[in-house]
Amino acid sequence: MSDHGTDAATETFVAHRNLLFTVAYEMLGSAADAEDVLQETWLRWVRVDMDRVRDRRAYLVRITTRQSLNRLRAMKRRREAYVGPWLPEPLLTAPDVALDVELAESVSMALMLVLETLSPTERAVFVLREAFEVGYDEIAAAVGRSPAAVRQIAHRAREHVDARRPRRVVSPSEARAALESFRHAIETRDLRGLLDVLAPEVVLVSDGGGVMQAALRPVTGAEKVARMFLGGLSRLDGVLTGGPTVVNGNPALLVRLDGEIDGVLALRVEDARITGLYYVRNPQKLTRIGSETPLTLR
Known part of the structure; x- marks a missing residue:
């Protein structure tokens, strides 16, 4: 050239x-x-x-x-x-990413986790069609399938994702309010306050990658999740603090233990209550939270 x-x-x-x-x-x-x-x-x-x-x-x-x-x-x-549950690598993003509803949803921890349940080809088709609005002919050229086959894959993937994604996208302010209620309840060791902000069916997924301590299976139910958090805090040898941040275009907590980064806690909110908590502690996945990663759909 x-x-x-x-x-x-x-x-x-x-x-x-x-x-x-x-x-x-x-x-x-x-x-x-x-x-x-x-x-x-x-x-x-x-x-x-x-x-x-x-x-x-x-x-x-x-x-x-x-x-x-x-x-x-x-x-x-x-x-x-992989040891224990696998979570996507969290990215520190600029606040304006949260204002782009489509972008914020497409890179949210909750949706990224749903995409993990698709086959590689289904995921590629879904991402290109739903997030980036790529035409069927162009997707077909990218994944090596016919346009007709791509339409069928897109339909199947959309149905699969729609059945598992949040029923509606909450505003950043709603998510921040739920996050603040959660943080306050944790810091004050308020079991009642924690149960009030957690949905009955809440699921906690923690990713330590076999390097940091984390639950080896998802924990389901408000009572179990609340007692796991508060029980863990009572056994903690150090001061745990959570500072609000924006991860993957959505409100999250940057958790520190005695001032050192312990992990990132992202959440899924529906009807003002937390239905999903995603705690990434694997140090190998915490390298992109020191500076913002620019993301775009266009």
Whole structure:
């Protein structure tokens, strides 16, 4: 490729980098793997003849999708050996991400966890169609299926996700209010207050990755979840504090033990009560909470 071609390739890649990262992250749930996918995408992109590419953005999304699919299939096997529940890697995001309802929902911990239940191809089709509004023909080219097959996969994946996603998207202010009630109840050791903000069917999922202590199975029910939190605090040798932050476009708590980061607690809120708590303690997944990660759907 000529210097002019290299400059054009670089300029186009940089212009769409945040979009490509978001595509890869939504498919993989891992920032580290998404970065690897972007590196692989770049290496393929610089070998492309720019003059023969009609829609450079679509072409880049196609390469990124294919590389993500390859990695996702390998990751599925890797996760079978993971110790305890697996949660997506939390990303510190700018407050304006929370104002973009579509983006905030698509990268929320709750929805990302639902996407884990899809097959790799279903996940790719769902993400490209629902989050990024990519056309069926373009998705078909990216996943190696016919447009008709992609329509069927998209329908099946949408039904699967709709049955498991929150019934309605809550506003950031509603989520922050529930989070603050939860934080206050924890800090004051208020069992009644904790039970009031937790939905009866609340589920706690904690990810220690075999490195940090965490429940090896999801904990279900307000009473069990409340007593696990308060019981854990009573046995704690140190001061635990939670500071509000924005993770994956949604309100969350950055939890510190004696000033050191212990983990990130994200939540799912429905009808002003918490139905899901997602606590990431695995240190390998806490590398992206020191600085904001730019995300975009466009």
